[in-house]
Amino acid sequence: MPTRLASDSLAQKYRKNDTAAPRQAVQWMNVSDDEDRTRKTPFKVHSNGQTNGRKRLRTSQNGCATSMPPSTIQEQRNSLPIAKGKAAIIEEIRSNDVTVLIGETGSGKTTQVPQYILESGLARDGLIAVTQPRRVAATSLATRVAVEQNTTVGRLVGYSVRFDERSSPSTRVKYLTDGMIVRELLADPLLTKYSVVIVDEAHERTLRTDLLLSHLKSIQKQRVPSPDGKGKGKERDASGRQLKIVVMSATLDAEKFSKYFAEAKILYVKGRQHPVKIYHSATDQMDYLDAALRTFFQIHTDQPPGDVLIFLPGQEDIESLEKSIQALNRRLPSGRMEVLVCSMYAAQAPGQNAKAFSPSPSNTRKCILATNIAETSITIPGVKYVIDTGKCKEKRYLTSDTGGGVSIC
Numbered sequence: 260m261p262t263r264l265a266s267d268s269l270a271q272k273y274r275k276n277d278t279a280a281p282r283q284a285v286q287w288m289n290v291s292d293d294e295d296r297t298r299k300t301p302f303k304v305h306s307n308g309q310t311n312g313r314k315r316l317r318t319s320q321n322g323c324a325t326s327m328p329p330s331t332i333q334e335q336r337n338s339l340p341i342a343k344g345k346a347a348i349i350e351e352i353r354s355n356d357v358t359v360l361i362g363e364t365g366s367g368k369t370t371q372v373p374q375y376i377l378e379s380g381l382a383r384d385g386l387i388a389v390t391q392p393r394r395v396a397a398t399s400l401a402t403r404v405a406v407e408q409n410t411t412v413g414r415l416v417g418y419s420v421r422f423d424e425r426s427s428p429s430t431r432v433k434y435l436t437d438g439m440i441v442r443e444l445l446a447d448p449l450l451t452k453y454s455v456v457i458v459d460e461a462h463e464r465t466l467r468t469d470l471l472l473s474h475l476k477s478i479q480k481q482r483v484p485s486p487d488g489k490g491k492g493k494e495r496d497a498s499g500r501q502l503k504i505v506v507m508s509a510t511l512d513a514e515k516f517s518k519y520f521a522e523a524k525i526l527y528v529k530g531r532q533h534p535v536k537i538y539h540s541a542t543d544q545m546d547y548l549d550a551a552l553r554t555f556f557q558i559h560t561d562q563p564p565g566d567v568l569i570f571l572p573g574q575e576d577i578e579s580l581e582k583s584i585q586a587l588n589r590r591l592p593s594g595r596m597e598v599l600v601c602s603m604y605a606a607q608a609p610g611q612n613a614k615a616f617s618p619s620p621s622n623t624r625k626c627i628l629a630t631n632i633a634e635t636s637i638t639i640p641g642v643k644y645v646i647d648t649g650k651c652k653e654k655r656y657l658t659s660d661t662g663g664g665v666s667i668c
């Protein structure tokens with residue numbers, strides 16, 4: 260496996276070499292066009308849209324959501340792979356208390372399903388909660404869905420993350436981190452104000468999601484008398500606030516969740532919005548940061564406009580690469596597109612992270628340097644190229660060591 264060389268920062272390295280741009284291009288081989296997954300498919304919501312890709316990446320070539328006229332946004336909603344299955348999804352959620360929904364990243368699960376539930380009246384006068392593993396996802400998704408509902412965030416669509424809440428008595432769809440909904444359980448153990456709880460990105464399986472799933476299972480039993488154990492065709496409680504649970508994920512590990520909820524129905528949404536081409540480096544890269552830098556400039560100098568998203572393991576690498584890109588960009592011959600570098604990582608202030616979502620100024624290529632917080636859940640408008648170093652930081656328990664730590668894998 261390629262490892263990072265312990266060396267000076269990249270910026271220093273290239274300053275010393277005094278090169279106009281990194282010299283050696285990274286060689287790439289095309290390893291796949293989109294490929295359909297084979298699935299065990301109890302139920303399918305088909306679309307005639309684009310082919311599937313295997314890589315989880317969140318990009319949108321649609322420009323900034325907020326600057327689009329409502330008609331375009333509605334057209335965009337209708338063209339999502341999930342739109343073809345709207346009626347079937349609603350019907351399944353209506354007739355089952357627990358539904359597991361699996362679909363490719365970008366198919367429209369997180370933004371559309373809460374709106375379908377809202378529009379169908381399934382939630383009655385209760386709220387629809389959508390849980391997210393990360394705060395940046397909760398806030399950006401709420402903003403997007405508010406735009407789709409032609410309103411501003413905090414009214415019909417709101418969010419709740421640690422130290423920040425945007426909601427009002429008129430809020431019906433609330434995006435919140437799993438930590439926040441677990442916190443709400445302390446004050447309201449039956450989550451009575453919610454009619455539907457959507458557990459999104461369930462495959463991430465944090466301690467909090469597991470805790471939430473087990474609570475939801477017992478809350479559902481308490482809020483609805485359940486003679487048949489599956490919640491089908493029963494008498495509902497007088498308030499009409501029986502709890503519906505929807506578990507959503509982009510992976511194929513649906514059976515586990517279904518089994519946990521007494522063989523709950525599994526729905527598969529087929530289709531992805533954009534075709535994806537994947538290239539792997541033809542040779543081992545000794546230094547992933549250096550390889551990412553060279554690849555970025557290969558794209559910047561050779562490829563048509565489009566923003567670039569680069570995945571890196573952590574803040575230190577992000578800061579180092581940002582300096583290197585800026586230093587090298589100053590040496591490119593004039594007349595090229597400008598480069599705007601934005602960073603995204605958990606420890607960065609939310610306002611700084613939000614910069615990545617702003618549209619690029621004209622004649623500028625935005626380069627977003629992100630940890631895996633941008634890997635799933637969020638959509639960054641304008642991204643056309645993704646460079647993945649394949650590395651991330653992982654917490655591990657090391658028995659042979661003093662107990663634990665974070666390592667780059």
Ligand SMILES: Nc1ncnc2c1ncn2[C@@H]1O[C@H](COP(=O)(O)OP(=O)(O)O)[C@@H](O)[C@H]1O
Pocket residue numbers: 318319321322323324339362363364365366367368369370371399400403532636637638639640
């Ligand atoms: N912040 C955003 N800006 C622009 N488009 C967005 C934004 N969020 C979502 N979208 C659009 O909605 C589509 C579906 O996103 P989403 O519902 O999050 O998909 P899923 O949850 O299935 O991965 C995206 O592919 C993109 O076209």
Ligand SMILES: [Mg+2]
Pocket residue numbers: 365368369370459636
């Ligand atoms: Mg999603």
